[in-house]
Amino acid sequence: MMDEAASQQQKRTPDEDIAEAVESDIIFGRLKPGERLREEALLERFGHTRHFIRLALTRLEKKGILVHTRNVGAAVRAFTIPEVEEVYDVREMIQRQAALRIALPAEADDIARIAAIQRDYAACVKAGDLRGIHACNDRFHLAIFALCKNSHLLALVKQYMDLTYVIRTVTFSDPKALEASRKQHELMIEQLRGRDNWALAELCVQHLRPNKDKYLGRLRETEAARARKPAE
Known part of the structure; x- marks a missing residue:
């Protein structure tokens, strides 16, 4: 009998594969914020x-990864400092x-499931598997926030x-940032075993800030470089 993973793989459509490949390009830095995606180049690359x-571009636009400008086309989303x-205020x-809103202490089965995802994440960090790091990181956080038992709130977490x-991939x-992230994940699991929601909430918020700060740092460096560049 075909296992579930193989069955899911068979159900994938070409646009899903194309969208995943473009996401990987962003993760690996092959596509930069603001960079355009030309349909002709994608046609030549993927052969579909x-x-x-x-469909693939629309899929990524709906997720907020790409933006579409009339008469210009699709591009990787780029953010200004404001x-x-x-966006991070809202996140x-x-x-x-x-x-x-998570009922603490969390159920043992839920903690075990989240801890298993964390082991997968740690293995991806050790192997330098950037695509796996991204996938496991999302699974980890969504599994935690699903414990709030509010589907609309969880949908907002996923949306943001x-x-x-693009910011989260920076x-x-x-390696140092990934190790710090891994340690914070372990602390979150420990908080799920306790009763202090405020401590868990603060840890979840602090966990967001390294990516935000690094992305802002890059934007400020770019602005400073432009300011130093002599007018042509």
Whole structure:
């Protein structure tokens, strides 16, 4: 009998594969914020029809990873400094509220399931598997916030995770940042065994800030470099 993973693989459509490949390009830094995705180049690369290329781009636009500008086309989402601050204000509010609504201590089965995801995450960090790091990281956090038992709040958490996709990838290739993230994940699991929702909520908020700060640092460096560049 075909196992579930193989069955799911068979059900995948070309646009899903294309979208996943573009996401990988962003994770590995092959596509930068603001960079355009030209349909002709994607047609040549993937060999599918324009229909599937456009479906893939639409899929990524709905997640907030790409933006579409009329008469220009699709591009990797880029943020200004004020936009980063505003979006992360919202992310912090959403995730804090989700953490505060988790019934502590969490059920043993839930903790065991989240701990298993964390082991997968740690293995990906050790192997330098950037795609796996991203996937396991999302699974880990969504599994925790699902414990708030509010599907609408969880959907908002996921929406803003996707919206900040480009920002969240900036530390994936930084071993020190990944190790710090791994340790914070372990602390979150310990908090799930306790009774202090405020401590859990604060940890979840603090966990967001390294990516935000690094992305803002890059934006400020770019602005400073432009300011130093002599007018042509």
